[in-house]
Amino acid sequence: MSPGALARRPRLHPATMTGILDRLERAGWIARDRDLADRRGIVVRTLRGRAAELPRPYSGMNSKMDQLCAGYDEDQLELLADFLRHTTNAGQRAADELAAD
Numbered sequence: 001m002s003p004g005a006l007a008r009r010p011r012l013h014p015a016t017m018t019g020i021l022d023r024l025e026r027a028g029w030i031a032r033d034r035d036l037a038d039r040r041g042i043v044v045r046t047l048r049g050r051a052a053e054l055p056r057p058y059s060g061m062n063s064k065m066d067q068l069c070a071g072y073d074e075d076q077l078e079l080l081a082d083f084l085r086h087t088t089n090a091g092q093r094a095a096d097e098l099a100a101d
Helices: 003-008 014-026 048-053 056-070 074-100
Strands: 030-034 042-046
Touching: 003 014, 003 042, 014 030, 042 048
Parallel strands: none
Antiparallel strands: 030 042
């Protein structure tokens, strides 16, 4: 994807996305390449060799969440998931309205 397309998805300012991409590139997670279709453009690609490392920083949080969820039955988990879906959608709609102003 292009940096601009990446910035539009989470509705970030392009300069913010540039800073994020700079840090990811320095850390060896991504590379920026010339777009073959448009030599002026840039595409961002992930470096596959690092993919196995991705879950490691989150393993502590994942195990804590597993422990937390184990205390709920399936119906309760479905209710929580439904609530989170609705709050996510409401937040997205509010952000869309702000962006439209």
